[in-house]
Ligand SMILES: Nc1ncnc2c1ncn2[C@@H]1O[C@H](COP(=O)(O)OP(=O)(O)OP(=O)(O)O)[C@@H](O)[C@H]1O
């Protein structure tokens with residue numbers, strides 16, 4: 218049984234390759250209860266692959282990942298059970314277009330957790346209210362803006378009462394004026410004590426609520442540190458260059 | 470050679486004999502479409518099963534049924550099989566031929582539609598803890614249905630007309646009965662015009678059903694089209 222002081226996620230020397238191409242090498246890190254871990258790094262460095270390994274959406278070849286006491290790579294393990302305790306939010310929202318907003322938040326509650334329709338609806342409405350979208354419950358996703366859709370996606374994940382929430386570039390597909398509304402929801406979530414792993418380049422978010430930052434390059438975790446030290450005393454030359462590029466893209 | 474006879478035309482237009490033939494065409498279509506859809510679903514599932522030999526069997530089936538004419542398949546079932554001791558009623562032969570053939574085409578439509586639902590949707594369903602079966606039933610298929618409905622609809626439209634091939638194995642549907650009447654008085658044009666009108670009425674009625682179905686399964690997608698139209702204006 219997982220103990221409350223055990224990390225929610227621990228990854229040890231995780232490695233994965235596609236043919237001869239090594240997507241992940243020797244990736245080790247821990248996420249403790251209520252921590253917010255931010256993963257950043259250049260495009261193609263393996264961030265999405267790593268975060269998908271955490272709930273078994275991707276397999277891996279080497280190392281070990283334990284999430285909420287369950288060894289993800291173990292073929293004996295019932296992954297569907299584990300996944301219901303790990304929320305995930307995607308860059309492209311991935312709401313189910315044939316279901317209403319409320320239907321999106323209710324589906325897995327009913328199918329996976331076995332909640333009654335009434336129970337699931339109550340929980341869905343509570344969470345939609347929390348992300349400020351209660352009045353849109355009956356609409357279909359395509360009728361909402363990107364920022365609104367992403368907030369529904371967050372509510373959908375939260376409805377499963379997850380131990381940890383994974384975010385893969387949740388604001389990268391959004392118009393600039395909508396980024397704030399999604400980050401607000403995430404910040405509130407962090408402040409409420411949710412354990413989170415976020416792939417994001419929103420350095421303001423990392424600074425504000427991040428417990429630690431992992432910097433990835435070419436499939437490796439090159440640098441790990443608390444946000445202040447990561448931003449102030451960036452160690453690796455690669456991370457310095459990366460930060461310079463995203464903070465001052467035009468060199469100014 | 471006689472000139473066009475209006476009286477014969479109207480007589481045939483409301484002839485119970487032909488009406489019954491049209492009814493046979495309708496239920497042949499409905500039953501073989503439903504059987505074909507079920508079998509097509511099984512074939513599509515086999516082709517996407519990830520089980521090597523099963524995929525090969527399904528592939529072979531589709532290749533065989535789509536690569537040979539339906540008329541040949543019907544004749545093989547009706548006159549060929551009895552040679553090796555397998556004999557069915559005419560109706561059974563007609564339904565079997567139509568359904569087996571339709572299944573091959575429908576399986577490809579189903580497979581294409583299922584694959585058109587992106588990996589992102591699958592990942593989202595999986596990440597929520599849905600099983601493969603639940604993800605298929607609750608997330609993939611409802612979206613795939615919307616994609617495949619127009620194609621399924623066209624396929625049924627085609628089937629309404631394709632059933633006429635079963636006249637070759639003496640199935641008494643609309644075309645066969647039309648031909649039987651032609652033998653009596655040789656009013657070929659009148660009879661074929663009447664038969665065409667029957668087929669037109671049936672295919673048009675189906676179009677209405679098809680529109681309704683597409684509308685019904687389009688929920689959640691129509692708004693998008695409306696917004697896009699508005700943007701273009
Ligand atoms: N199925 C696959 N087969 C082969 N290579 C793959 C596959 N999926 C991903 N890759 C490669 O693995 C590398 C890491 O991909 P990943 O999506 O994890 O990067 P990322 O850090 O999330 O990048 P981005 O910031 O662009 O999202 C990339 O070079 C990508 O081309």
Ligand SMILES: [Mg+2]
Nearest residue numbers: 264265266386
């Ligand atoms: Mg990525």
